[in-house]
Amino acid sequence: MNAIEVDHLTKYYSNARGVIDLSFEVNKGEIMGFLGPNGSGKTTTMRMLTCFFPPTSGTARICGHDILKEPLEVRRKLGYLPESVPLYLDMPVRSYLSFFAEVRGIPARQRKARIDEVLDKCSLTHVAHRLIGKLSKGYRQRVGIAQALLHDPEVLILDEPTIGLDPKQIIEIRSLIKGLGAARTVILSSHILSEVSAVCDRVIIIHEGKLVAVDTPHNLTRRLQQTPKILVRALGPAEAITKTLRSVPGVLSVKPGIDGPDAFIVDAEEGLPVINSLAQALCAQNLSIAEIRPVDMTLEEIFIQLVADDTEVRRQ
Amino acid sequence: MNTLTIAKREMGSYFTSLIAYVVTTVFLVMSGYFYYTNMVMFVMFVGSDVKLGLWQQTFYDIRFVTVSVLPLLTMRLFAEEKKMGTIELLFTSPLRDRQIIMGKYLACLAVFAMMLALTMLYPVLLKIVYQLEPAPLAACYLGLFLMGGACIACGIFLSSLTENQVVAAMSTIGVLLLLWFLDWNEGIAGSAVVQVLHQLSFSEHFLNFIRGIIDINDIVYYLSVIAFFLFLTGCSLESRKWRGIK
Numbered sequence: 001m002n003a004i005e006v007d008h009l010t011k012y013y014s015n016a017r018g019v020i021d022l023s024f025e026v027n028k029g030e031i032m033g034f035l036g037p038n039g040s041g042k043t044t045t046m047r048m049l050t051c052f053f054p055p056t057s058g059t060a061r062i063c064g065h066d067i068l069k070e071p072l073e074v075r076r077k078l079g080y081l082p083e084s085v086p087l088y089l090d091m092p093v094r095s096y097l098s099f100f101a102e103v104r105g106i107p108a109r110q111r112k113a114r115i116d117e118v119l120d121k122c123s124l125t126h127v128a129h130r131l132i133g134k135l136s137k138g139y140r141q142r143v144g145i146a147q148a149l150l151h152d153p154e155v156l157i158l159d160e161p162t163i164g165l166d167p168k169q170i171i172e173i174r175s176l177i178k179g180l181g182a183a184r185t186v187i188l189s190s191h192i193l194s195e196v197s198a199v200c201d202r203v204i205i206i207h208e209g210k211l212v213a214v215d216t217p218h219n220l221t222r223r224l225q226q227t228p229k230i231l232v233r234a235l236g237p238a239e240a241i242t243k244t245l246r247s248v249p250g251v252l253s254v255k256p257g258i259d260g261p262d263a264f265i266v267d268a269e270e271g272l273p274v275i276n277s278l279a280q281a282l283c284a285q286n287l288s289i290a291e292i293r294p295v296d297m298t299l300e301e302i303f304i305q306l307v308a309d310d311t312e313v314r315r316q
Numbered sequence: 317m318n319t320l321t322i323a324k325r326e327m328g329s330y331f332t333s334l335i336a337y338v339v340t341t342v343f344l345v346m347s348g349y350f351y352y353t354n355m356v357m358f359v360m361f362v363g364s365d366v367k368l369g370l371w372q373q374t375f376y377d378i379r380f381v382t383v384s385v386l387p388l389l390t391m392r393l394f395a396e397e398k399k400m401g402t403i404e405l406l407f408t409s410p411l412r413d414r415q416i417i418m419g420k421y422l423a424c425l426a427v428f429a430m431m432l433a434l435t436m437l438y439p440v441l442l443k444i445v446y447q448l449e450p451a452p453l454a455a456c457y458l459g460l461f462l463m464g465g466a467c468i469a470c471g472i473f474l475s476s477l478t479e480n481q482v483v484a485a486m487s488t489i490g491v492l493l494l495l496w497f498l499d500w501n502e503g504i505a506g507s508a509v510v511q512v513l514h515q516l517s518f519s520e521h522f523l524n525f526i527r528g529i530i531d532i533n534d535i536v537y538y539l540s541v542i543a544f545f546l547f548l549t550g551c552s553l554e555s556r557k558w559r560g561i562k
Contacts, residue, residue, distance in 0.1 A: 050408040053557050075410040082408075086401030088325075090332050102321040103409045147405070 001064055003028045003155055003185035004049070008058035011044050018044040020209045021058070026185055026202075031177070033200030033217075034189035035303065041209040042189040043083055046159050049187075050080045063154055076104075079148030083159040083189075085141055089133030093124060093143055096132055097150060104151040114150065122146040122176065138169035145176065156180060158188040162195060174199055193303055205306055212306045220302050230266040230275055231257060233291040234282055238262075244285045248277045262290065318411055322419025326393070327426060335389065336427050343385050343431050350377035351438045375456040375526040378435070382464050383496065387488035389427060390471025391481040393420045394549075398479035413553045417546055421472055428464045432457060452528035459525020462538035463518060467492055469545035476552040492518070 004026040011018035019041040026032045034042050048055045049062065051071035059066055065073040088096055094115060101111045119125045122142040127135060132143055141161065148156055161177065162170045178199055180186060190196050196203055197217040205212040205220075213220060234241050238256075241264065245254045250269040257263030268274035275292060282289050330336035354373045397403040406416050439453055470491055475484040498517035499510060514520045521534040 047404075052404060052407050072410045072412070075408055078408070080405075080408045082401060082404045084401045086404055088329070088402055089400070090329055091325075095328070099321065099325050100405075100409070103318060103411060105410070 001028075002026060003030070004032075004060065004062055004187065006045075006049070006058075006060040009045065009048060009055050009060055010057045011041075011048060011053075012056045017041075017209050019048070019055075019206075022206070022209075022211050023058075024204055024211065024214050026187060028185055029182065030202060031186045031188065031200045033196035033203040034187055034206070035193065035196050035203055036189075036191065036206040037307075038191055040206050042191075042206065043159055044209075045206075046080075046157050046187070046189065049074075050078055050157060051075055076151075077154050079151065079153035079156045081144045081148045081156075081158045081161055083163070085144040087132045087140055087143060087147075090131065092129050092131055093119070093135075093146075094128045096143065097146060100147050100150055106151060114152075118146040118149050121149065123172075138165050138172075141165060141169070141173065142176075145173070149180070154184055156184055156186045158186065160189055160191075162190070162192070170195070205303065207307045228268050228270060228274070229295045230268055230278065231291065231293055231295045232264045232266055232278060232282075232289070233257075233260070233262050234264075234287045234289050235262060236285075236287040240285065241282070241287055244281050244287065245278060248274065248281045250274045250277065265295070318415045319419045319422065322406075322411070322416055323423040323426070326420050326423030330389070330423065330427055335392070336430075339385055339388055340427075340431050340434065343381055344434055346381040346385075347374075347378045347435050348438065350374055350381070351435075355442070371453055371456050372526045372528075375460055376523075379460065379463065379522060379526075382460065383467060383492045384489060386424075386428065386464060386467040387471050387485040387492070389424050390468050390488060391475055391485035393424065393472050394476040394553075395479050395481045395484045399481075407556070413550055417472065417549050417553070421468060421546060424468045424472070425465055428468065429461065432461060432464070455528045455530050456526050458530065459522050459534070462525075462535065463522050466518070466538050466541040466545070469542040469549075470495075473545040473549045473552065476549045 002025045006022055006024050009022040010020055022041075022045060034045070036042050047053055049060055049067065051067050051074050054068055059068050061067070062074045063077045065077065067074050088099075091099070097115045097118065098111060101115060106114055116125075119128055122145055124139065124142055124146060127139055132140060135143070141164075145158070145161065148158070158177065162173050165173060174195065177186060177188065188196075188199065200217065202214065202216050203220065204214045215223065232241075232245065238261070242254050245251060245264060245266055251274065252267040252269060255265045255267075257265045266274070266278065275294065279289060279292055351374050354370055354377065358370050358373075394403070397406065436457075439448060442448060467488075471484070471488040474487045474491065475481075478484050478487075495516075495518045497519075499513040499520060515537075521537045524531050524534050
């Protein structure tokens with residue numbers, strides 16, 4: 001049984017499209033990235049999965065419980081961090097968690113131990129007695145995650161968990177999420193692609209409410225990249241370098257790279273040991289090599305390409 | 317169980333945000349003022365009939381304070397959660413809508429009961445110098461408590477319609493005053509209409525209580541008003557399911 005099964009989920013708003021015919025599955029223990037530009041339907045999907053509102057048609061099952069037939073059971077299995085990280089600002093961290101522990105039905109005897117545990121896990125112990133309203137954005141985010149983890153849910157849904165944080169906090173939250181993934185299923189939405197590729201096992205890309213692709217970041221890269229690309233940085237006159245690179249058999253084109261004036265991107269034919277040939281050619285011309293490596297397509301490029309393809313298909 | 321959890325949090329919020337203190341203070345100052353002036357009036361001009369008349373007059377005045385003060389307690393109950401987005405946390409927790417509504421209702425009712433309990437100081441002080449009849453006074457308190465309960469239910473409903481607390485408070489005051497004045501236009505309407513308005517209006521049912529009459533009709537009336545507004549609140553929360561909140 002998959003942890004999450006989404007079955008032709010569709011949501012229309014009175015004045016706008018929400019999500020159209022979304023189907024996918026998330027395995028147990030998997031961290032799934034949910035990727036799309038702002039307004040593409042990520043939050044709408046999450047709100048349906050958390051039973052905040054029902055879909056217009058279609059359904060989904062969380063740990064085997066249907067979101068339409070057993071919403072309370074679904075909510076029990078879920079931990080949820082909404083996008084805007086809503087919190088009761090007038091409560092101290094510990095009372096806040098204690099309130100949700102009670103709502104979640106954690107027995108009074110276990111409550112304190114459980115709260116201490118999540119406080120520790122989210123590095124909140126030293127601010128446990130401070131008012132949430134007085135905490136910085138990064139800490140509030142952690143309180144939100146602590147609340148989602150409180151009842152040890154099987155499935156965790158995090159809507160843009162790192163938005164608005166500083167780089168150090170982003171790294172901390174990411175490693176926290178990565179640590180969670182081992183024991184439970186996580187769906188995490190983002191419009192930042194590097195984040196998704198850093199944390200997630202698989203990625204769902206949606207655009208204008210429609211599913212565009214579901215795959216591992218690695219496979220997505222491979223699928224869309226037609227020819228291997230090689231990045232070369234060499235010291236010397238650019239013209240000479242370009243000429244040398246072009247002369248190597250198997251090279252299809254040489255373009256200046258975006259990383260600096262000494263970087264070049266080489267498109268090569270598949271199946272040939274082009275990197276070796278390139279290195280030898282440069283050495284033969286006495287051009288010293290600073291860097292030479294194969295490059296994967298970045299998720300940014302994949303994303304732009306997928307979305308462009310999608311728009312094109314629709315136009316035809 | 318969950319209802320009480322919600323109620324406890326709401327109570328805590330009333331006191332940490334100082335709302336409860338401010339509203340209670342205003343309520344006590346105003347009701348104390350009415351109590352004092354009415355007593356002076358009775359002692360100087362009427363002399364007799366303190367047993368019933370003083371309370372009738374005083375509760376008639378306190379009723380006005382109640383109607384204008386309670387909307388300030390109810391306005392935040394849903395409007396604030398909607399504005400802050402915390403409503404999403406409640407809606408995605410294993411809670412039923414009715415538990416959320418009842419929790420909030422009970423918390424507000426408890427604060428109101430506490431305000432009323434504090435006003436009992438006045439009759440206690442009076443009892444030192446004057447032999448009081450407790451029964452009419454009990455009827456007055458029951459009437460005011462029921463009417464307050466109806467005001468709170470109405471306020472919760474209007475709070476669930478908006479995310480702006482001022483809108484919630486002002487519309488509640490409007491509806492409550494209208495419910496109070498509903499039958500003050502005998503001159504215009506035909507007698508049958510007035511009969512209906514009489515039955516619908518807050519004032520007629522309340523006046524019985526402060527005259528010292530506990531009529532099951534009046535109790536049922538206020539309980540129905542409470543049930544009606546809480547039911548509407550339920551519908552209002554339910555509407556997220558077909559409207560789709562963006």
